[in-house]
Amino acid sequence: MIYKLEHPVAGEIGTTKYQCTITWRNGKLIADEPPASGGQDEGPDPYTLLLTSVVSCTLITLRMYIDRKGWDIAAISVQANLFRNNKDDKPVTFIDRDIKFLSPVTAEQREKLTDIAKSCPVSKILQGEIVVRTFAYNDSETEKQIKYGNDEITVLWKPDFCRHSGRCVTQLPGVFNTQAHPWIRMQGASSAEIIAQVGKCPTGALSIQRKPS
Numbered sequence: 001m002i003y004k005l006e007h008p009v010a011g012e013i014g015t016t017k018y019q020c021t022i023t024w025r026n027g028k029l030i031a032d033e034p035p036a037s038g039g040q041d042e043g044p045d046p047y048t049l050l051l052t053s054v055v056s057c058t059l060i061t062l063r064m065y066i067d068r069k070g071w072d073i074a075a076i077s078v079q080a081n082l083f084r085n086n087k088d089d090k091p092v093t094f095i096d097r098d099i100k101f102l103s104p105v106t107a108e109q110r111e112k113l114t115d116i117a118k119s120c121p122v123s124k125i126l127q128g129e130i131v132v133r134t135f136a137y138n139d140s141e142t143e144k145q146i147k148y149g150n151d152e153i154t155v156l157w158k159p160d161f162c163r164h165s166g167r168c169v170t171q172l173p174g175v176f177n178t179q180a181h182p183w184i185r186m187q188g189a190s191s192a193e194i195i196a197q198v199g200k201c202p203t204g205a206l207s208i209q210r211k212p213s
């Protein structure tokens with residue numbers, strides 16, 4: 001299992017209704033709710049962010065395809081909205097996406113680009129099976145830790161923080177192997193690879209100490 005994003009999207013909320021600070025790969029943005037829902041509209045709400053993903057993925061995918069084809073289509077606009085309805089007695093979310101070509105396109109190009117839009121990566125995700133896995137952690141768990149070292153670094157593992165999500169085991173099995181003893185084998189990868197993997201532990205169960213050179 002390899003995550004799509006090297007840096008996961010992370011968010012925090014305090015007591016200010018309902019401002020969430022979202023940290024992404026290259027910066028931060030605010031998510032909020034409109035006043036009707038008790039927020040201050042300082043940033044997009046979660047539904048808007050979901051649709052932002054659809055709109056931007058559609059636009060980027062179309063632009064890549066158009067550029068690859070060398071077609072002269074200068075500008076495209078996309079808008080999206082969603083509603084919930086019942087279908088066969090089950091609640092279903094419908095996302096409507098409108099694509100407008102702001103330069104002339106032939107009927108053939110329009111048909112092809114519509115197909116390309118339908119299969120943009122985010123569309124595929126939303127139309128495939130999605131499982132949202134939720135892990136919950138407590139910031140005040142115990143501090144017991146076990147150390148594993150090589151010549152350059154020490155990996156600290158706090159078993160009480162480990163939620164056995166399996167991320168380290170599946171992503172760097174040469175080092176992290178719950179069937180082996182010890183379960184962390186420092187000779188299984190370079191220090192750089194181990195440091196990178198430790199950085200992906202979602203709970204803080206793993207951390208690194210560098211040894212003085």
Ligand code: SF4
Binds near residue numbers: 166167168200206
């Ligand atoms: S990634 Fe972290 S929480 Fe998940 S199994 Fe490894 S050490 Fe435990």
